[in-house]
Amino acid sequence: MTKFNLLIQDVLQGKRLSHIHDIFVITDEIDYPGVDQVFPMYPEQSFFLEELVKPKIQGANVLEIGLGSGVLSIGALKAGANQVTALEINPRAKIFAGFNALLNGVEKALHITDGETENIWAPVMGKTFDYIISNPPFVPIPADTDYYLHSDGGGILGLDFVEKILSRLDEHLAPNGHAQIVRTASGDNQLPTALLELANTYLTGSTLVKIDPFAFPLKESEEDLPEDLPGGISISAEKIAEIIQQLQSKGISHTYLCVIHYEKGEKSITTQLSKPHPDWHLPLNNS
Numbered sequence: 291m292t293k294f295n296l297l298i299q300d301v302l303q304g305k306r307l308s309h310i311h312d313i314f315v316i317t318d319e320i321d322y323p324g325v326d327q328v329f330p331m332y333p334e335q336s337f338f339l340e341e342l343v344k345p346k347i348q349g350a351n352v353l354e355i356g357l358g359s360g361v362l363s364i365g366a367l368k369a370g371a372n373q374v375t376a377l378e379i380n381p382r383a384k385i386f387a388g389f390n391a392l393l394n395g396v397e398k399a400l401h402i403t404d405g406e407t408e409n410i411w412a413p414v415m416g417k418t419f420d421y422i423i424s425n426p427p428f429v430p431i432p433a434d435t436d437y438y439l440h441s442d443g444g445g446i447l448g449l450d451f452v453e454k455i456l457s458r459l460d461e462h463l464a465p466n467g468h469a470q471i472v473r474t475a476s477g478d479n480q481l482p483t484a485l486l487e488l489a490n491t492y493l494t495g496s497t498l499v500k501i502d503p504f505a506f507p508l509k510e511s512e513e514d515l516p517e518d519l520p521g522g523i524s525i526s527a528e529k530i531a532e533i534i535q536q537l538q539s540k541g542i543s544h545t546y547l548c549v550i551h552y553e554k555g556e557k558s559i560t561t562q563l564s565k566p567h568p569d570w571h572l573p574l575n576n577s
């Protein structure tokens with residue numbers, strides 16, 4: 291084995307190399323012990339990449355909120371975007387994303403910028419973009435619990451972060467721009483109602499929500515919330531039961547995987563089934 295191969299083998303110890311579409315990304319392993327885990331690949335990133343609107347992304351000036359490993363920004367650049375400004379609050383993610391951009395030959399066009407926790411739009415105040423993308427944190431987490439930076443969506447429905455995005459999307463989207471957000475969303479047994487309500491509250495233009503045909507019954511998906519997380523974080527079984535009870539009292543029974551497309555114009559909200567993304571709650575096993 292050459293010195294270089296040995297070096298790469300060493301660098302990849304405890305990390306995960308994934309191949310998704312035509313992109314290679316290094317992330318943390320699933321069992322990485324800390325809140326600063328760099329988010330591994332799930333079917334959601336694949337769903338997002340399939341949905342990129344080619345005529346809109348070509349030559350676009352893109353904003354990503356929540357860069358993580360960089361997979362979505364790299365996908366946007368490989369699909370023809372001119373440049374991406376990418377916001378991130380996790381220092382480890384910024385390092386991984388820079389490395390991944392280099393690995394995929396797009397480092398010149400990726401501008402990694404510090405995110406802000408409270409006012410997520412502050413780093414791009416006064417700026418507009420042709421294409422805004424995000425895979426925001428979305429796990430329902432009680433207010434007093436520290437959780438993975440990549441998943442603490444805030445609030446009992448996990449909607450606080452996406453609410454911050456939607457509430458100021460119009461202000462930062464260019465007149466003919468396009469926004470694309472992938473996320474899980476809770477709802478009843480028919481539709482991701484909580485997300486649709488939020489879209490109806492904040493979005494003044496045309497919204498299309500593509501929904502994976504498989505919705506998880508609430509109990510099944512919430513059982514995925516680990517009770518004891520590495521790094522000394524723990525969510526008790528009682529707390530999880532409490533979250534489920536609160537969700538049920540709000541009429542929430544299922545969790546959906548969705549990609550939201552949004553453009554300015556006449557207000558409308560449409561839903562459409564996407565192709566299936568089997569086992570979308572499990573990490574991709576393609577290292």
Ligand SMILES: C[S@@+](CC[C@H](N)C(=O)[O-])C[C@H]1O[C@@H](n2cnc3c(N)ncnc32)[C@H](O)[C@@H]1O
Nearest residue numbers: 356357358377378379380405406407425439440
């Ligand atoms: C669900 S992960 C998605 C990462 C990556 N885009 C992907 O799809 O794999 C969400 C990311 O948002 C980042 N994040 C959380 N709060 C943020 C904020 N206020 N501003 C910018 N990024 C933030 C997290 O650190 C995490 O990397």
